[in-house]
Structure formats: structure tokens, C-alpha cells
Amino acid sequence: MKYLIILGDGMSDEPLKNYGNKTPLQLANKPNIDWLTKNGRSGLLTTIPATMHPGSEVANLAVLGYDVEKVFEGRGVLEAASMGVELKPDDLCLRCNLITIEDETIKNHSGGHITTKESTGLIHFLNEKMGTENIKFYPGVSYRHILVIKNGNKQLDCTPPHDVLDRLFRDVLIKAETSEAEKTATLLNDLIFKSQELLEKHPINKKRKAEGKKLANSIWPWSPGYKPTMPTLEEMFGIKKSAVISAVDLIHGIGVYAGMEVIHVEGATGLYDTNYEGKAEAAVDALKTNDFVYLHIEASDEAGHEGDVELKIKTIEYLDQRIVKYILEEIKEFDEPVSIAILPDHPTPCAIRTHTYDPVPVSIYSPIKEPDNVEVYDEFSVRGGSLGLLKGDEFMKMFLEK
Helix, strand or coil: CEEEEEEECCCCCCCEHHHCCECHHHHCCCHHHHHHHHCCEEEEECCCCCCCCCCHHHHHHHHCCCCHHHHCCCHHHHHHHHHCCCCCCCEEEEEEEEEEEECCEEEECCCCCCCHHHHHHHHHHHHHHHCCCCEEEEEEECCEEEEEEECCCCCEECCCHHHCCCCEHHHHCCEECCHHHHHHHHHHHHHHHHHHHHHHCCHHHHHHHHCCCCCCCEEEEEEEECCCCCCCHHHHHCCCCEEEECCCHHHHHHHHHHCCEEECCCCCCCCCCCCHHHHHHHHHHHHHHCCEEEEEECHHHHHHHHCCHHHHHHHHHHHHHHHHHHHHHHHCCCCCCEEEEEECCCCCCCCCCCCCCCCEEEEEECCCCCCCCCCCCCCCHHHHCCCEEECCCHHHHHHCCC
8 A cells, every 4th residue: 555645734724704604625626635535534633732833844743643742843953954954963943034024014924925046145145244153044945944043042932924914023023931042032133133124225125126026124033943853754654665745845854854755846836836737746756666655735825824715715726636636547557556645734714814723624535445424625524524533643543554
């Protein structure tokens, strides 16, 4: 048996008043996803412990069966692994967004969805102006970057920018949780203010302004941590050969620590315009040589953060028509049966534009298992499924069950 997880990041939502109290999953035309549900078993999965922040970094680790309260060391360290950034034990690593601030208010978490080419130029510029032997910036994809502080203290209260849209940035600056972390908090806040002075006048932002685009005019460090110690999927579940496909460094970094082959797809953007066909083809090819494949699609999460209901519906339909349909057709030709699970990592409701703790809908299709009575995939239909409410590593154990 081969195993494929299709992860639609942030795909689940809440009922929308202006849409007949239905969710985007209920509104979307998704016959292929519904086929998996009708021919599989469904339920809910809790991906965020009550003690932790509902971020993709926590949720994706949980989906893969990790005890996140034991292994989690922040989002930055995972993305650093994907980028090949070598961390020493005394390196504090943080995710570092380029964001848009207007009238002292955080308007978006993505620097107006700045391109990788533009953002790389800005990060190199910041490294020249603010980097030292103890402060290093590393460019990533689009707005997602890395900041490493030598001998930094991780006891910090850092707020993810996507959680505080339309808030005054001064109200959510970094705070020290202990007296030992005061120096690190002060340093990071100073870097935020200095970045605003430097970025506002940079030619890349001047050009964006002339084109009517949002400016990437501030850094925003968050999710601090040190290099983690994590078991591989083989050590946890006996999976010998596995692969991960995503457009974002976070998921690639999880793959590195999990012992998975990291597959990059040209044209994968993490947005609604990502290369869906390329990712679908890569997943099918990866299944031919791997026992387990984790296919991650970011687009629905970004639509949720934008609060764009119509776009979120479209991303779900793209997932259905341009990925799931192709995969279902191709695996018919496989000599070995393939089990497929479909789920999000967490909800990203359009109404509030950030993540929530609610359990996520999951369907597991296995050609050797009897289906239950659930016929359509959404947040409410799956509640009547035979899987019930799964927690911890129960999902992975059930998915891999033969």
C-alpha cells in the first residue's frame, strides 16, 4: 500500500452570513474530493493543543503525528532547515515577515504579496544595513524570511502578523516574558523600527508605490526557537521512503527533520496562481518511488487571510479539479493500491482572517476499507463519520493501518 496526504492549508472555515450560512467547502463544486469522502471514512482531527498557538507550523507537525508540545521549537527553525541555514545551539531563529504598515496599522502580513525577487533584494539590503556578526537575515520565498540572533533568548511574546491585521503595530510589539529576555526583545523591536526607516525609501518600494501596490515597509519577527530534536517518520511509523511537496519553506523544513525527500515544483507560489498541475504530477511521480507522500497546497489559507470568500471557494475548486481529479485518474494505473487522506491543517475563517483552534474535517480513502455513510466533504457532514474525533497521532496510525 502507498499513502498520500493532500493537505489544503486553511481550507476549513465557518458559516458565512452573506452566503446562506454555508462555508466555502459547502459552497465549492468539488466532486472529486467528495468522491474520496463517499468512498472513504470521515471524521474530525484536533491539530492544535490548547496550550499552543494555532499556526501552520504546529498543525502540520500534528497532522504528521508529532507530539508538538515536545518537539516544537518555533516556525523559524523549520524554515531555516528548508533554506539550508545551519543553526548552532546558541542561535535564536525567528520567522521574519516583510509586512505592510499604513498609518501605524498592520494592513497585511505579506508585504502586499511581494515577489521573491523583490523581497530578496530588500532582505539583502537589510542585511547590509542592519546585519552584524550576531544578527543575520536570510531571504526566503515572497514575504517569508529568517532572522538569526546569536545568543538570543527565546522567552519572548511575539505576535504573528496575520493574527493582528488592522491593529496598531506599536500595541503588538515584542515583549520579554522573563527579565533575561529583555535585551533580546529590545533588540528585535529596534530592528523593526530601523527597518521601517530603511525600507520606506528603498527603490523597490518606490516602484511598488508608483504601481499602486502595497509597500513591504517593515520586518516582523515572530515564532522564536532553537534547533529542534525530532524523530523521523521512519523512527515513528516505520515509513522508509517518503516525500514532501509544497511551495513554502515551513513545510519543506518539516520534511527535512522528518527525513523526507523535499520536492520542489517550478511555478509553485503558495497562492491561488500556483502550479496546481505541476504539483499533481509531482505527487504521482513521487508515489512511484516513495511509500508516503505529503502534498501541501497553501492557496486556501492565503485566501482566508485576505478575507476573500470567492477566492477561497475558487482555490478549493482548483484543488479538486486540477489536483485531486488528476491523481485519482493516474493511480488507477498503479500496480500497488494507494490510500488518500484529504484535510486542512487548521481553519482560516474569512470573517476573522486568521487561524482558529477548531478541529478540521478529514476523509481517508482506502481501497481495502469499507466506507462509512458520509457522502460530501465539509466541516459538518464529516461529524457523522466513523472516525469520530481524532487526537494526537491517532490520525496517522489510522491512515497507515493495513
